[in-house]
Amino acid sequence: MGDVLAYEAELLGMVKEYLEFAEFEETVRSFTKECKIKGKPVPKTGGGSAKDAKDLMIQDLLTSFTDGDQDVFFELWEEHVPPAIRDNEAIAQKLEFYLHIHFAIFLLKRSVVKPPSVSAHCYNKAALDERISRFKMYLETKGAALSQTTEFLPFYALPFVPNPMIHPSFKELFQDSWESDLKTRLEDFLSATLKATDAPRLLTLYKENVQCNQEMFQQLHQQLVESERKTMTYLKRFNKIQADYHNLIGVTAELVDSLEATVNGKMITPEDLQSVCVRLFSNQMMQSVVHSIDFTRPGTGYCCMSPCDDEYASTMLRASLAPVKVQEVPLLPSLDYEKLKKDLVDGNSRLKAFLLQALRWRLTTSHPGEQRDTVLQAYINNDLLDCYSNVQRSVLMLLQSKNEVVRQYTARLINAFASLVEGRLYLSQNPRLLQLLEERLKAEDKDSLTRENVLGALQKLSLRRALQSAMIKHELILWLVEALKDTDCMSDYTLAYSVALLMNLCLRSSGKKTCAKIANEVLRVLSDLLGHENHEIHPYVNGALYSILSIPSIREEARAMEMEDILRCYIEEGNADMIQQIEFIIKQLKSEEPLDDSVESDDEEKEDNDEEDHNSMEADLDKDEVLQPQEGELTGEKLLTTEYLGIMTNTPKAKKKPFPGVHQSVDEPLQRPVTPGYHRAAYPTSEDDALSSCSRDILAQCGQRSRPPTRCGKRPSFSEFCLPSSLPECNGYLGV
Incomplete structure (x- = not known):
């Protein structure tokens, strides 16, 4: 109680301050009256004159x-808008950028309205030059912070354009509507900001506490993800060291036996020595080398060694690495799928969500190989998602559930299925699935995890030709182009999979023809994406550009937009991979080859042999779990094995011969369908500690992609004038 008394006056003042701020006038009077009756001190608060001064x-x-x-405007701006807001909040920074543009071109706009005299023209020319110089200074100092943002990149060329009024990239700036909209934004910003600066101390304390808790939670979550990644890396190293240890113990025991036999007069045969060497080599190629060595004649048997090297066998052994024994992984228990499907259709929303989560975890956390193949095969054999049936109340229809969590967890499970070749084949059996996914994609909020997972599933399904054709027919390209005009609200996952899906569809002849109908829009969107700060999307942007530029009409539109100048902006400071890919695109742009109708046969539906033999179970499938169990609730594998345990019917899936994938140089734009997860694995950007030296050499040749240049005076504007507000692969191990 003593602590309360020490701060009583201040606490009571904060309460009264908040009540006045919220305009609880009757409550304030009652509060003040009761404080006086009880003899409590109530400090005085400010009157209403502050509001008038603010207005x-x-x-x-x-x-x-x-x-x-x-001069007057920015003097008032810096005096009354707090530095913390001006320097740290994105909305304020973007607004200030547009305000500088407004003042830089102000005289030009007024000259259009009222033609000046000769002397006035000279005066205006000098004044205009001064304003342009101030704008350039702003771009080089405070405005440089936005030079990496696609939305503002074109405006860095404004000071160097002789007559921006007639330039197509800047003509919108001279419309009355643009200035009117900017003034409205300014007024809204000032009203909201200045009210926020006068916020009561009680509200400020609460917001700071919430923000602190959120930051702490995010920090802990990042630490957890990083710890899991390191745990997986160390586990791999441990398994390898353990395998080496056991192997060496076995070989040592054999050598001790051989030495003991030698002491007793028994000779060691060349076959014994060769057997020991074979056990110590790490792969079949090296074992074949060992078998070719004649141990009765030291120094012979391998062309790369000197015939005088009598210690070749021991040198080869010392240089080799012990094989890593594959850890045996047990199969997971079988489930009662009839009961599971019944509860998925008829159960309450919470049970449905927990079952969808558990089924997904069983797939995503299973070990790649026999265990994961068996889990997936069991799901398919029991038609878990009702892809083989036409019943009205199927599990797939949970995508249309009124419960947001059920919809999200259904989308996550479908995305997990689509991550595997056999899963995509299974999903493609249901003709309604594509329609359900497309409807959900367009109905969900832009930043929802449901939409993110639906988009991921569609992108992976686009590896199959029949589904590609259906997506193109359903005009998904038009939807993607429109969505990619505003990337600020997209997560990295959504952005990468949106661009990759667009590329996959643009690789087809019908997709290119669709792009030809909206050539200007497609080229503008792809040009903007070339400067995006997320460098993972650049291979897909390059692939899409290279593909659609094979259409003569699109090439003509690109030349009219001076696309070559835009592309060369990224060559000047780009990394080697980016430069090579853009050179291919420029070569395609300059091509004069007519459209060959005989080549258009790629729209015929050929048999899918899954040339897209892409299996990539990304960590995003299990991120940001919104469903948390209450005390006593079963989740995950415990829920499945406790309530839905079935008769042991697991049968390992027969492994089909892997399709020899078609690989291409990293220097060329992508020309085959691909998923971001698989592309990251096929063309990694950094070395993994567990990689062999051979893998490191390959990676060293490929190099790491660095961020392309995002600032160039030649770049035209393809952005809307608005003020909107990597994830390591961990195959086989995801935190639950």
Whole structure:
């Protein structure tokens, strides 16, 4: 109680301050009256004159904006808008950028309205040059922070354009609607910001506490993910060291037996020595070398060694690595799928969500190989998602559930299925699935995890030709182009899979023809994406550009837009891979080859042999779990094996001969369908500690992709004027 008394006056003042801020007038009077009755101190708070002063100040700012009085405006701006907001909040930084543009071109706009005299023209020319110089100085200092943002990149060329009024990239700036919209944004921003600066101390304390908790949670979550990744790496190293240890113990025991036999007069045969050497080599190729060595004649048997090297066998042994024994992984218990499917259709929403989560975890956390193959095969054999049936109340229909968590967890499970070749084949059996996914994609909020997983599933399904054709027919390309105009609200996963899906569809002849109908829009979107800060999307952007530029009409549109100048912006400072790919695109752009109709046969539906033999179970499938069990609730494998244990019917799936995938140089734009997860695995950007020296050499040749240049004076504007507000692979082990 003593602590309360020590801070009582301040606490009571904070309470009264908040009540006045929230306009609880009756409550304030009652509160003040009761404090006086009880003899409690209540400090006085400010009157209403502050509001009038605030309104006056906002009016002064808007007046100077309309009059083009740059000096007065920015003096008031810096005086009344707190530095913490001006320097740290993205909305304020973007607004300030547009305000500088407004004042830089103010005289140009006024000259269009009222033609000046000769002397006035000279005066305006000098004043205009001064304003342009101030804008350039702003771009080189404070405005440089936005040079990496696609939305503002074109405006860095504004000071160098002789007559921006007639330039197609800047003509919108000279519309009355643009200035009117900017003034409205300014007024809304000032009203919200200045009210926030006068926020009561009680509200400020609460917001700071919530923000602190959120930051701490995010930090702990990142630490957990990093710890899991390191755990997996160390586990692999441990398994290898353990395998080496056991192998060496076995070989040592054999050698001790051989030495003991030698002491007793028994000779060691060349076959015994060869057997020991074979056990110590790490792969079949090296074993064949060992078998070719004649141990009765030291120094012979291998062309790469000197005939004088009598210790060749021992040198070869010392240089070799012990094989890593594959750890035997037990099969997971069988389940009662009839009961599972019944509860998925008829159970309550919470049970459905827990079952969908558990079934997904069983697939994503299983060990790659026989265990995962058996889990997937059991799901398919029992038609878990009802892809083989036409019943009305199927598990797939959970995508249309009114419960948001059920929809999200259904989408996550379908995305997990689509991550595997056999899963994609199974999903493709249901003709309604594609329609359900496309409807859910367009109905969900932009930032929802449901939409993210639906998009991931569609992108992976686009590896199959029949589904590609259906997506193109359903005009998914048009939807993707429209969605990619605003990437600010997209997560890295959504952005990567959106661009990769667009590329896969653009590789087909019908997809290219669809792009030809909206050539200008497609080229503008892809040009903007070339400068995006997420460098993982660049291979897919390059692949899409290279593909659609095979259409003569699109090439003509690209030349009209000066696409070559845009592409060369990225050559000047780009990394080797990016430069090589862009050179291919420029070569395609300059091509004069007509459209060969005889080549258009790629739209025929050929048999899918899954040339897309891509299996990649990314960590994003299990991120941000929104479903948490209450005390006593079963989840995951415990829920499945406790309530849905079935008769042991697991049968290992017969492994089909892997399809020899078609690989291409990393220097060329992508020309075959691919998923981001598989592409990251096939063309990694950094070395893994567990890689062999041979793998390191390959990676050293491929190199690491660095971020392309995002600032160039030649780049035209393809962005809307608005103010909107990597994940390591861990195959086989995901935190649950």
